[in-house]
Amino acid sequence: MRNVTPDTLTQAFADYAAKAEDPRTKEVLCSLAKHLHAFVRETKLTHAEWMAGLMALTRAGEITTPERNEFILFSDLFGVSALVDMVNTPPGATSCSNLGPFHQRGAPPLPDGGDLWKGQPGQVMVVTGRVLDAATGEGIAGATLDMWQNADNGFYAAQDAGQPAKNYHALLTCAADGTFAFSTTRQQPYTVPYDGPAGDMLRALGRDAWRPAHLHVIAEAAGYRPLVTELFLEDDPYLDRDAVFGVRSDLVVPLGTMRKAETPAHLVARDRLPDTVLHAPLVIRMARA
Ligand code: BEZ
Ligand code: FE
Numbered sequence: 001m002r003n004v005t006p007d008t009l010t011q012a013f014a015d016y017a018a019k020a021e022d023p024r025t026k027e028v029l030c031s032l033a034k035h036l037h038a039f040v041r042e043t044k045l046t047h048a049e050w051m052a053g054l055m056a057l058t059r060a061g062e063i064t065t066p067e068r069n070e071f072i073l074f075s076d077l078f079g080v081s082a083l084v085d086m087v088n089t090p091p092g093a094t095s096c097s098n099l100g101p102f103h104q105r106g107a108p109p110l111p112d113g114g115d116l117w118k119g120q121p122g123q124v125m126v127v128t129g130r131v132l133d134a135a136t137g138e139g140i141a142g143a144t145l146d147m148w149q150n151a152d153n154g155f156y157a158a159q160d161a162g163q164p165a166k167n168y169h170a171l172l173t174c175a176a177d178g179t180f181a182f183s184t185t186r187q188q189p190y191t192v193p194y195d196g197p198a199g200d201m202l203r204a205l206g207r208d209a210w211r212p213a214h215l216h217v218i219a220e221a222a223g224y225r226p227l228v229t230e231l232f233l234e235d236d237p238y239l240d241r242d243a244v245f246g247v248r249s250d251l252v253v254p255l256g257t258m259r260k261a262e263t264p265a266h267l268v269a270r271d272r273l274p275d276t277v278l279h280a281p282l283v284i285r286m287a288r289a
Contacts, residue, residue, distance in 0.1 A: 010037045056197040063196050067158065068101065073198040076100075077207075082245035090225065090287035092134040095248040097230045100216060102156040107146055110170035113266035114182045120167075122152030122185025124274055126263050129282030131178040131219060139178025140286060143221035146171050149214070154190040181264040186278055187213035189238050202243070212238035212247060217284065224286040231282055253280045 001012040013033040020026035039045070060070035075081045076098060085096035110116060117124060131143040148169040150156050157167040174180045191209035194202055202209055214230040232239060232252050239247050258279040263270055 006037075006041055010034045013037075056200065059197045068193065070196050070198055072101065073192060073196070074201070076192070076244035077198050077201060079245045085228075085246075086248075090134065092285060093225070093287040094134075094219075094227060094229055094283075094285045095250050096228055097246040097248065097251055098244050099218075099228050100230075100244075102158050103146075103148060103216065103218070104158065104166055104169050106166075107148065107169040107171040108166055110147075110172045110182060111268065112172060112175050112180050112182075113264060113268050114170065114172065115267075115269035116147075116149075116168060116170050116182055116184040117269060119272065120151060120185060123278055124183060125186050125278040125280055126181065126183050126258055126267065126273070127215070127280045127282060128181045128264060129179070129284065131174050131180070131221065131284045131286060133224075134285040134287045139176075140174070140221045140224065141176045141178060143174045143178060143219055143224075143284075143286070144171060145174065145180065145284075146218040146220070148216045149184065149187045150190055152185055152188060154188040181267060183267055183269045183273065183277075184215075187215055187233065189213045189236060192243050207243065208241065209243050210238045211242055211244060212236035214246070215280075219284050219286055221286060223289055225289050227284065227286055229284075231280075233280065253282055255280055 001008070001015065004012050010033060014030045017026050017030055040050075043049075060074060064070050072081070081098060085098070089096045131140045131145070132138065133140055148156065151160065151163055151168055153160065155163070157163045157165060157169060168184070170182070172180055172182060189210055189212050192211060193199065194209040199209065212232050213236050214232045216230045217227075219227040219229070229251060230246060232247055234252050234255050239252065256279045257276050260270070260273045260275050260277065263273060263277065267273070
């Protein structure tokens with residue numbers, strides 16, 4: 001098409017896609033073009049501004065490695081990752097939330113009742129929980145929880161040469177009634193990486209880079225949709241300003257204390273627990289596949 005105008009360009013893009021093989025690909029890309037065009041019209045974007053954006057993407061490409069993906073960080077900081085999570089959470093199921101960059105494949109197995117803490121510094125926390133069918137409320141036998149969190153110094157194992165490679169990473173298999181328990185230390189708030197172009201965006205907007213403390217979980221069970229989520233502690237000071245918009249009310253865990261004598265009898269580290277520990281009760285609801 002020649003002589004396109006600001007008003008006909010979006011339709012021209014769609015017309016050019018007439019021979020697209022996959023209708024969903026066409027729908028998604030034409031919608032993306034429509035919204036990009038609307039953004040340019042609405043803001044009357046200048047050449048300099050568009051070039052600044054393209055240069056930020058160029059720098060994102062330059063610093064992206066298998067360990068650090070600046071494009072995903074942009075997606076997180078724009079809230080797009082959170083929105084994709086929200087529109088893909090099945091009704092009644094626990095909300096999906098950020099995977100983040102620190103998941104490691106092949107987490108070491110942790111028995112039900114296991115010890116993720118291993119005597120490391122931090123406030124000892126006993127986590128008890130249930131994995132339930134979102135529709136029936138029944139426990140899901142043998143559900144697995146791939147979990148990871150940061151150490152008391154705020155760093156994940158992958159960020160900290162002082163920690164063993166899979167420190168605070170674990171794959172736990174729930175009991176036949178879907179219950180589980182383990183001991184750990186309280187997770188800590190931390191900042192997302194802000195030394196790249198995504199950090200420049202935070203600074204330009206006067207935003208900070210903090211995330212509230214959280215436990216990452218990937219829950220899986222035969223016949224159920226895998227659930228990628230994270231669970232937050234109710235007294236965290238950053239719950240209302242998470243840099244990546246991951247906090248949903250059903251992900252905020254009530255936090256209490258428990259005397260050692262009240263902790264589950266099968267906790268591997270029970271004898272080593274201090275007299276009073278933090279207690280975080282979790283409920284994870286999974287939707288059928
Ligand atoms: C995280 O939760 O580990 C994370 C999520 C998004 C960006 C950076 C870190
Ligand atoms: Fe995290």
